[in-house]
Amino acid sequence: MTESGLTPRTVEVLHSIVQSYIETGEPVASRTIAQRRKDHLSPATIRNIMADLADMGYLAQPHTSAGRVPTAKAFRHYALSVSQHRSGGADFARLREELIEHPGVEERTERTTHFLTELTRNVGIVAAIPAASQTxxxxxxxxxxxxxxxxxxxxxxxxxxxxxxxxxxxxxxxxxxxxxxxxxxxxxxxxxxxxxxxxxxxxxxxxxxxxxxxxxxxxxxxQGLLEMGMTPLVFLDGTSNLLGLDAHLTTERLRELFRALEEKQRLIEMLDQFLSGRTDELQVHVGLGEAHPALSQFSMIGIRLAATGGVETRLAVLGPMRMNYPRVVSTVSLVSHLLRSLPQ
CATH class of the missing domain: 3.30.390.60 (Heat-inducible transcription repressor hrca homolog; domain 3)
Structure with missing residues (x-):
């Protein structure tokens, strides 16, 4: 049994359900999972496993005759299991070169935000928070x-x-x-x-x-003497990626979401709320309704980096629950590693 009380086989079934739901957006039937697996588990066996997962809060059944859909708990379990590989590549080499050429805090923060958005196709958020202990x-x-x-x-x-x-x-x-x-x-x-x-x-x-x-x-x-560099810098990029998402948002709710994401203080509060764990540790939050009702079907994957040069960096990717978690997790992990390795 794993720490969450799930057997390895149950975890495999759970993750298969999450992957299928991310791909299709449709409730997942036991027969679908049986066809995806190589060990030839019967649909009946998988139905029993799915029933256990539902009892543990990992699956929900929107309609009596429909298949199951993963809950926020299931998405989080899946996201945390994704490998944080740091293979890098040409894109990351390009970012590293750009950041070395532009060492200013504001430029680095803005370019990192664009990069997160470009690679994940979601919303990138990066904040540079001056340390309160600066003298x-x-x-x-x-x-x-x-x-x-x-x-x-x-x-x-x-x-x-x-x-x-x-x-x-x-x-x-x-x-x-x-x-x-x-x-x-x-x-x-x-x-x-x-x-x-x-x-x-x-x-x-x-x-x-x-x-x-x-x-x-x-x-x-x-005129700002003694305030220079003391104001948090926050950059957000990729809100246009939210258009067309199947996130069950009305036009008015989408407007509310855009307005909320335009507020600098709201973004800082959201990063404070969801990246409050230990520094240098990847954090996953699924279902952000407590920050804003329109974010109930969204996830945030981010990390808080220890202060260097008097500035603490917080970077995150905001996207739908049905985001490409492997891509987002590896991108956030690698970008954070890259930022830590830069000369100060």
Whole structure:
């Protein structure tokens, strides 16, 4: 018996049912499974096995005279059994080359999303989540003509982020130097979260309105200083692949689904919810109705990668329950392995 209480033969029958249902979308009869097998089990024997599987919650019978259909429990069992082979090939060599050529977090995240969609023909989702423990090493502020300032933030993990600020009032190079010295002296070594909280407190004090340095600092702060690289990046690709799916969605439900997938915060919450397990471990979720009613007939296969360079990566493929699990599982596994192997 396996850990789930299934014998090897029962597992073979279960997986044959899942594969047949993925291919046809029709309830599966015992005779169909008997014809697929090489050991010549009789339809009667298979019917008994199917009855046991139904009792254990792996199969359902939509109509009395119809065959059986796999439940979410069955799909998950099948997906977890699929080999996570890492044979790679030309496609993965191409992705690796592209990611090495474009080391920026945003570019890597976006390209990985497109790649997941291209290979699986489902919806690819990749998020880069800044680690809450990131600390400030130093700030550099570069004066530019036309009231512009190049803001550079270096964090303790060695990451360098920059952003151009357009100010409404002029700031002199000397004032920028004072702001830079103030931030580096006061906050070097602090976490970015703690710095923002303390600055919010100091800038809210009445004296800040009369302090020239804090007034100038406030302008840069409102332009995104100390927020650079702290906002999660989320990319989604392949929603057009949802059109034409036999997922029993009304036109209105499909619109609701598209709207939900367009919301960045909703995507982050969904990844938090379904990729909450251990890092570097493939996770399979079948039936996502708790995230959105329109997702009840969908599956998500993904993985959460440990933070490197101050950023945690979460990647997933969203598709119908009747997705090609071997293709999706191997793609997610190989892409995650590839990302871990890239130079930082």
């Amino acid at each position: 400030l090493e130093r700030v550099e502020l570069v004066w530019l003509p036309d009231r512009r300032v190049l803001m550079v933030v270096v964090t303790g993990d060695g990451m360098i982020r920059n952003q151009l600020a357009q100010l409404k009032v002029p700031v002199s190079p000397a004032e920028l130097e004072s702001i830079r010295n103030y931030l580096n002296l006061e906050f070097s070594g602090w976490t970015m979260t703690a710095i923002r909280q303390e600055l919010d407190r100091r800038l809210a004090e009445e004296r800040a309105a009369y302090d020239t340095l804090l007034t100038r600092l406030s302008m840069l702060y409102k």
